Amino acid sequence: MKKTIAMAIVLVFGFASMAMAGGFDKCAACHNGKTSPDKAAILAKFKTADAMIKAAKDSKNPMMAAVKTNEADLKAAAADLGLK
Numbered sequence: 060m061k062k063t064i065a066m067a068i069v070l071v072f073g074f075a076s077m078a079m080a081g082g083f084d085k086c087a088a089c090h091n092g093k094t095s096p097d098k099a100a101i102l103a104k105f106k107t108a109d110a111m112i113k114a115a116k117d118s119k120n121p122m123m124a125a126v127k128t129n130e131a132d133l134k135a136a137a138a139d140l141g142l143k
């Protein structure tokens with residue numbers, strides 16, 4: 060029972076944060092360390108916004124297809140990550 064309530068809370072907050080998604084939040088659904096590299100892994104690999112955006116555009120993974128063409132989202136995510 061406790062578990063169910065905890066799950067419900069996680070879900071509600073999950074959807075709420077998706078609705079207000081900005082910056083890296085838009086990426087975090089996939090970039091969670093399971094499906095693809097999480098925030099820390101991306102920060103460890105890329106030192107500049109340009110490098111990160113270039114890698115995102117170069118990604119051959121079909122899951123990145125929708126993101127790749129959205130330069131504004133990539134830039135917002137880079138800024139959110141603190142990359143310059």
Ligand code: HEC
Nearest residue numbers: 085086089094095111114115118120122123126132133136
């Ligand atoms: C629908 C899921 C999904 C979303 C949303 C998504 N990505 Fe990805 N992304 C992936 C997957 C899967 C990969 C391939 C991971 C791998 O190669 O290990 C990837 C790869 C990348 C890479 C290349 C990583 C590398 O090591 O070369 C970058 C950079 C990246 N994504 C940035 C972003 C950013 C920034 C956003 C948000 C604007 C975003 N992604 C949104 C799924 C997603």
